[in-house]
Amino acid sequence: MKICIYEKSVEIDASIETVFAFHENPENLRKISPASLKVKKIIADAHAVPGGTFELQASQFGLPIHWIGRWEVVDAPQLLVDVGVRCPFPFFRHTHRFDAISSEVTRMTDRVEYGLPLGWIGWLAGITGGRIVLASMFAARHLATRAYFSNRCS
Numbered sequence: 001m002k003i004c005i006y007e008k009s010v011e012i013d014a015s016i017e018t019v020f021a022f023h024e025n026p027e028n029l030r031k032i033s034p035a036s037l038k039v040k041k042i043i044a045d046a047h048a049v050p051g052g053t054f055e056l057q058a059s060q061f062g063l064p065i066h067w068i069g070r071w072e073v074v075d076a077p078q079l080l081v082d083v084g085v086r087c088p089f090p091f092f093r094h095t096h097r098f099d100a101i102s103s104e105v106t107r108m109t110d111r112v113e114y115g116l117p118l119g120w121i122g123w124l125a126g127i128t129g130g131r132i133v134l135a136s137m138f139a140a141r142h143l144a145t146r147a148y149f150s151n152r153c154s
Contacts, residue, residue, distance in 0.1 A: 001090060001115040006134045009109040010142035014149040016100040019108055020077035022145075023096050024048035026056065026069075031148055034140035036060055048074045053085065060133075091115030108145070110138055 012019050022028050026044040033039050037060045044054035048071040056067040065088065073081035077098055084092030095111040112134060 001117075003091065003113055003115050004131070005111065005113050006131060006138070007109065007111045008135070008138045008142065009107055010146060011101060012106050012108055012146055012149050013104060014106060015104055016077045016098050016106045019106040019145075019149070020080070020098050022148075023098075023108070024074070024076075024080055026054045029056070032141045032144035033058075034137055034144075037137065048080055048082075050074050054082075089114045090117055108142075110142075112138075 014022075025046050025048075026042050027046070029042065030039050037058055039056065039058045041057040042054070045052055050071055050073065052071045054069050054071075056065070056069070058065045058067070066086065067084065067088075068086040069082045070085050071080070072083045072093070073079055073095075079098070080096040082094050091114060093113045095109075095113075097109040097111070099107040099109070101107055
C-alpha cells in the first residue's frame with residue numbers, strides 16, 4: 001500500500017493552549033466542518049488522552065461515514081495525533097501540530113498520512129480525487145477555525 005501525504009498550515013489569532021484545547025475535543029468538528037460534511041453524531045470525551053477513542057457518524061456528498069478514531073499522541077499544547085481504527089481508509093494518521101508564533105498567534109499544521117485500497121487504481125484515485133477532497137476540506141476547516149477564533153469575545 002502506497003502512503004499519500006497531505007499537509008496544510010494556518011495561523012490562528014489565539015494562544016497555543018486555546019487552539020490545542022479546541023482541537024482536542026472532537027465535538028468542535030461541528031463548528032468547522034465544510035457544508036459537504038454533515039456531522040450527525042459524535043461520541044467522545046471532551047479531552048484527548050493517549051489511547052482514548054472517539055466515534056463519528058457523518059455523511060459526505062450524501063455517502064454515510066462511520067469513523068472510529070484513537071488518540072495516538074497527546075502532547076499538550078504542541079501535538080495531537082489521531083489514527084483511524086475503523087474508517088474508509090486502510091491506513092489513516094492525522095497529526096495536528098501547534099506552534100506559538102506569539103502569545104496570541106498560533107500556527108496549526110495538519111498533516112494527513114493515508115493509504116488507499118485497490119493498489120495502483122486506489123493510489124491514482126488518491127493523488128487526484130482524494131487530494132482534491134482533502135485540500136477543499138482542510139481549506140474550509142482552516143477558514144472556519146480562523147473565523148471562529150476571530151469572532152469570539154476575549
